[in-house]
Amino acid sequence: MASTPSPHTAVTAHLNSLLSSSSSVNHNKPSNLSFLHASSNPSSIKLLHSVSPSSFSPSISSSTTAICNVLKTVESADISLSRDLHGVVSTSKPTILVSEKLGEAGLDLLRSFGNVDCSYDLSPQDLCAKISLCDALIVRSGTKVTREVFEAAQGRLKVVGRAGVGIDNVDLQAATEFGCLVVNAPTANTIAAAEHGIALLTSMARNVAQSDASMKAGKWLRSKYVGVSLVGKTLAIMGFGKVGSEVARRAKGLGMHVIAHDPYAPADRARAIGVDLVSFEQAISTADFISLHMPLTPATNKVFNDDTFAKMKKGVRLINVARGGVIDEDALVRALDSGIVAQAALDVFTVEPPPKDSKLVQHENVTVTPHLGASTKEAQEGVAIEIAEAVVGALNGELSATAVNAPMVPPEVLSELAPYVVLAEKLGRLAVQLVTGGSGIQSVKVVYKSARDPDSLDTRLLRAMVTKGIIEPISDTIINLVNADFSAKQKGLRISEERIIVDSSPEYPVESIQVQISNVQSRFASALSENGNISIEGKVKYGVPHLTRVGPFSVDVSLEGNLILCKQVDQPGMIGKVGNILGESNVNVSFMSVGRTVKGKQAIMAIGVDEEPDKDTQKKIGEVSAVEEFVFLKL
Numbered sequence: 350m351a352s353t354p355s356p357h358t359a360v361t362a363h364l365n366s367l368l369s370s371s372s373s374v375n376h377n378k379p380s381n382l383s384f385l386h387a388s389s390n391p392s393s394i395k396l397l398h399s400v401s402p403s404s405f406s407p408s409i410s411s412s413t414t415a416i417c418n419v420l421k422t423v424e425s426a427d428i429s430l431s432r433d434l435h436g437v438v439s440t441s442k443p444t445i446l447v448s449e450k451l452g453e454a455g456l457d458l459l460r461s462f463g464n465v466d467c468s469y470d471l472s473p474q475d476l477c478a479k480i481s482l483c484d485a486l487i488v489r490s491g492t493k494v495t496r497e498v499f500e501a502a503q504g505r506l507k508v509v510g511r512a513g514v515g516i517d518n519v520d521l522q523a524a525t526e527f528g529c530l531v532v533n534a535p536t537a538n539t540i541a542a543a544e545h546g547i548a549l550l551t552s553m554a555r556n557v558a559q560s561d562a563s564m565k566a567g568k569w570l571r572s573k574y575v576g577v578s579l580v581g582k583t584l585a586i587m588g589f590g591k592v593g594s595e596v597a598r599r600a601k602g603l604g605m606h607v608i609a610h611d612p613y614a615p616a617d618r619a620r621a622i623g624v625d626l627v628s629f630e631q632a633i634s635t636a637d638f639i640s641l642h643m644p645l646t647p648a649t650n651k652v653f654n655d656d657t658f659a660k661m662k663k664g665v666r667l668i669n670v671a672r673g674g675v676i677d678e679d680a681l682v683r684a685l686d687s688g689i690v691a692q693a694a695l696d697v698f699t700v701e702p703p704p705k706d707s708k709l710v711q712h713e714n715v716t717v718t719p720h721l722g723a724s725t726k727e728a729q730e731g732v733a734i735e736i737a738e739a740v741v742g743a744l745n746g747e748l749s750a751t752a753v754n755a756p757m758v759p760p761e762v763l764s765e766l767a768p769y770v771v772l773a774e775k776l777g778r779l780a781v782q783l784v785t786g787g788s789g790i791q792s793v794k795v796v797y798k799s800a801r802d803p804d805s806l807d808t809r810l811l812r813a814m815v816t817k818g819i820i821e822p823i824s825d826t827i828i829n830l831v832n833a834d835f836s837a838k839q840k841g842l843r844i845s846e847e848r849i850i851v852d853s854s855p856e857y858p859v860e861s862i863q864v865q866i867s868n869v870q871s872r873f874a875s876a877l878s879e880n881g882n883i884s885i886e887g888k889v890k891y892g893v894p895h896l897t898r899v900g901p902f903s904v905d906v907s908l909e910g911n912l913i914l915c916k917q918v919d920q921p922g923m924i925g926k927v928g929n930i931l932g933e934s935n936v937n938v939s940f941m942s943v944g945r946t947v948k949g950k951q952a953i954m955a956i957g958v959d960e961e962p963d964k965d966t967q968k969k970i971g972e973v974s975a976v977e978e979f980v981f982l983k984l
């Protein structure tokens with residue numbers, strides 16, 4: 350059993366805290382911190398510990414050390430630990446609330462990882478009451494995950510998994526503000542939805558539902574239910590994404606002429622299946638059938654309304670397996686009554702279930718199904734597995750390929766950037782401690798020197814880590830990849846980035862990272878560069894982050910433990926004097942580096958120390974005659 354975590358473990362543990370720590374932006378509420386253990390294999394990361402910061406009192410670091418010691422003892426035992434709200438450490442697993450029916454295979458996977466609570470049909474109040482006991486929530490389209498849910502979670506909820514595509518029932522803004530990751534299952538129900546679209550298209554064209562109902566009512570109405578043929582007719586696909594393009598493929602097989610409108614779809618993908626991409630106006634004015642496959646967003650909300658129906662070909666037929674909200678349903682009733690729209694086939698509604706007396710649902714030219722697009726056995730099993738894997742991965746601190754509100758960083762980029770992620774956080778943490786009073790920071794610049802083309806360097810993770818390092822020491826907000834940019838904006842912190850190409854080995858993604866804070870006073874004036882900004886720079890050496898520059902001074906000290914920066918007149922004996930004072934106080938020096946601008950003038954000592962020197966010791970250092978200023982910094 351290792352008594353000291355390997356550099357790799359430390360690196361991945363840092364990554365995990367970035368990816369998995371949950372936060373509450375409502376500062377009155379406690380946030381949960383997740384301590385995660387990373388094994389030497391980054392793909393097998395285990396959530397070991399979850400604890401409320403209130404239970405850390407009085408000293409976060411001493412509690413952390415104690416907890417880490419416990420963790421070390423179980424490191425090889427693959428046991429999950431958690432601490433309850435009273436701070437009692439116990440073996441427990443994360444709790445996953447599943448609020449709508451999910452396929453068994455997905456549930457099995459979830460059960461092998463955590464405690465699964467399948468509570469279907471919860472009222473909004475019951476959901477809010479339960480959620481503070483849950484680490485993850487899995488929903489379909491029937492559960493509204495509102496801001497109130499995130500507030501009620503009190504920082505514990507780390508991930509919301511949407512077992513399907515549409516995330517319009519999740520308040521993404523609130524999720525992001527609360528640092529909660531949202532993942533979806535975007536692929537497993539595509540074919541089911543496309544097949545349902547085709548089922549609605551063909552059954553509407555041949556009045557299958559209406560004639561079935563009339564026969565069951567004892568009638569035989571052959572002339573009433575004469576249909577229309579599909580072959581040679583123009584079908585407009587609105588939203589040429591996964592479902593839209595599969596509907597297009599199938600409609601071509603039925604001999605239809607298919608056009609599509611999608612402002613973001615690549616023309617070559619459309620061409621590849623023989624579909625012309627056209628403007629919105631052209632699509633709706635020339636089509637005999639219009640099939641909707643765009644997401645519900647502020648831009649698509651009620652995009653089919655009185656104005657747009659008026660532009661359609663008289664007698665057009667409409668299919669909607671996307672979202673009810675893209676249609677103004679009252680306007681559709683009017684268009685059906687006037688004959689502009691001959692028929693509609695709808696799987697989705699603005700309010701689900703729609704009111705029993707809905708004129709639209711009751712309309713004789715309308716065929717309806719109760720949101721069944723994704724409801725095939727195959728799709729539901731697929732979606733359940735897809736979302737269970739995404740949620741387990743997220744709880745394990747892995748970056749999700751289906752994250753909806755966080756950058757998706759490919760695993761290879763992630764593993765390459767891992768040591769720089771640690772460096773970025775430590776530089777942010779050091780830089781903010783150099784500011785007098787710590788707060789009032791408005792403008793931070795992060796400069797990356799790299800031999801690589803700036804376009805090939807994905808710095809989102811590094812920027813988030815610098816943000817984490819700066820914000821966490823001066824607030825009670827826990828920062829992760831989800832909420833880093835939002836939290837910075839909330840605090841009026843502008844983080845800009847610059848990438849400088851340097852002539853070094855492109856083998857490493859980053860040569861150095863520099864953090865500059867402008868328009869602030871510094872507790873350590875020597876950290877100010879010529880332009881008056883606090884400026885510190887670091888590099889990764891042999892996988893370990895190092896501080897390499899403070900203001901104009903070059904230093905080289907490994908960023909572990911704590912740090913004393915000391916500015917003195919460049920003269921012999923200084924290392925001994927300060928070293929002796931620390932030694933007398935039992936403060937162990939781990940690293941030491943001296944940097945100067947000109948021989949015999951000023952120099953900076955960067956001293957790595959394991960313990961924090963007490964006030965008396967710090968006073969003695971300040972009293973050494975050649976020492977002009979010094980500062981103690983926690984890493």
Ligand SMILES: NC(=O)c1ccc[n+]([C@@H]2O[C@H](COP(=O)([O-])OP(=O)(O)OC[C@H]3O[C@@H](n4cnc5c(N)ncnc54)[C@H](O)[C@@H]3O)[C@@H](O)[C@H]2O)c1
Nearest residue numbers: 515542588589590591592611613642643644670671722723
């Ligand atoms: N009825 C069901 O059970 C069911 C099942 C699956 C998906 N859906 C819904 O179908 C829709 C499409 O799903 P998908 O998996 O194909 O998603 P997708 O993201 O692959 O495709 C959506 C497409 O819509 C396009 N789009 C965005 N804004 C647009 C606009 N203003 N006009 C035209 N196109 C626009 C996008 O560029 C994208 O290509 C979603 O709303 C989803 O929720 C419903």
Ligand SMILES: O=C(O)[C@H](O)COP(=O)(O)O
Nearest residue numbers: 489490512513514515723
């Ligand atoms: O967006 C989706 O994936 C579909 O609308 C499916 O929704 P459901 O999971 O509620 O069936």
